[in-house]
Amino acid sequence: MIDELLRPFDFEFFRNGLIVATFAGALCGMVGVYVVLKGMSYIGHGLSHAIFGGFAASALLGVNFALGAGAWGVASALMINGVTRRRVIGADAAIGVITTASFALGLALFALFGRRGGSFDAALFGSILGVSRSDVWATIAITALVALVVFFGYRQLLFTTFDPEVAEASGVRTARVDAVLMLVLATSILATMQVLGVTLIAATLVIPATVARMLTNSFSRMLWLATGIGAVTGFVGMNVSYHLDVQSGPTIVLVGACLFAAVFAATGTRGLRRTAGLDKHPGDAPHPVPAP
């Protein structure tokens, strides 16, 4: 039994995939706290689809995936951030247009020019095959970088997430903080796309944060818990993925969903009350925009 459980560790591709999935889970769990509390789950979902367009373009042009999809993701993130802050049209509608158009462009490029370079299915649903040493180090480096941003920007991020108007009035540069958060989100999606796939990244952003919220009323504890839950989910999901011979992305998400169900059952109405209204945030309230 133990030998069977440890058998995949004999393979380098699995060890690489496991490390990437664990760090990617922690990364998504950490960033997901802000995504969930700012009511940005839809942006996370949309951004992962937008990056798919960059993935397709970079595969076809023969450009380095990280550079091509990364630049595309950053541009999409800044565009979404700009649209969301301006509130000229409904944010959901604008995000829908930007991200689905980018996703559709990726599909069209693949249809027109074939699936050169990167794997189409792997981009959509994730795969641990082909996770190289350099991918492992890149994921660890991005996780460390994001952790540093969250550490040193902890107070600014918290205040801006909870009460952007008062934060702005108190001298916090909320526009800059929001832009940094969008860049962090785009980078996290980019780092985790290979293992999780674009269609499932949103779940790994949302589930650990939601589970953590059901367990605590403190922001700092929620941040730690979500990071840990994301890492554990990635680790367990990768192992289950190997033994059931199912793609890594869906397995990791299903492990997270099972954990959510278990915590939901254990905390009952208390957990429900804590998560109720998580999507309500000060930005939802009518909020005047300074006249030009």
Place this chain on the structure above:
Amino acid sequence: MAVGAELVRLEHVTCAYGAAPVLVDVDLTITDRQFSGIVGPSGSGKTTLLRTLLGTVRPVSGSLQRRPGLQVGYVPQVEAVNWSFPVTVGECVLMARTRGRILPWRSKAEQGEVGDILDRLGIGDLAGRHIRELSGGQQQRVFIARALLGRPQLLLMDEPTSGVDVRTRHEVIHLLEDLHRDGLAIVLTTHDLNGMAAHLPHLVCLNTEVIGQGSPRQVLTPEVLERTYGARMEVLEHAGMPIVLDTYTSSDNVVPLRRQAGGGTAGA
């Protein structure tokens, strides 16, 4: 009211969201130790005026002058707060110490400051509680504590007694009176003419433009109120304080509900 040093001065200020003006040609001066209420109907620009004083809404025209170095505290309307947000009372109050701080944990000095301010407001034992697990009055005190931690000279409050019961309203009024006595200038918005506005030393009646300002006895008059609210109101006096009565009369087309002799209500 004794006139103190000027904190903020608005001259001919107009604010707009897009093309629609919300405030027109507003002249207003806030002085040291002033305690004012802004009253007016919904959509009259009360919150915009507060945000203009705060500095988050920029005037389209006119001038806004703030005393150099002026610290302004802001207490948002409770309806605007996300009560599901995972934040304890201590974490919430500490948000006032964000600018220029890079370490996430609170220092000993900050811990002491937060403790002192919570003790001063009578909620010292609630630092570890989630903000939703408090009464209405305690919730107001948390956000007042956060504003006070920034050591403001001017405190702005948006509808501090909106949706609270009579006891909580009294708590809030007494607390604000104490803070004012300690030297803080306070400007708040309110819909509550009798429960809140009539207790304040100075009122501003607003309906896109300033209709009148002065003591409650000076501005809570049928003429000013009709111009402010577009509806007739009667004003009585009780214990030296004006009491505003809503003298709604139905038009010929509206059938009012009428209290029947046996109690209860029924359509006529």
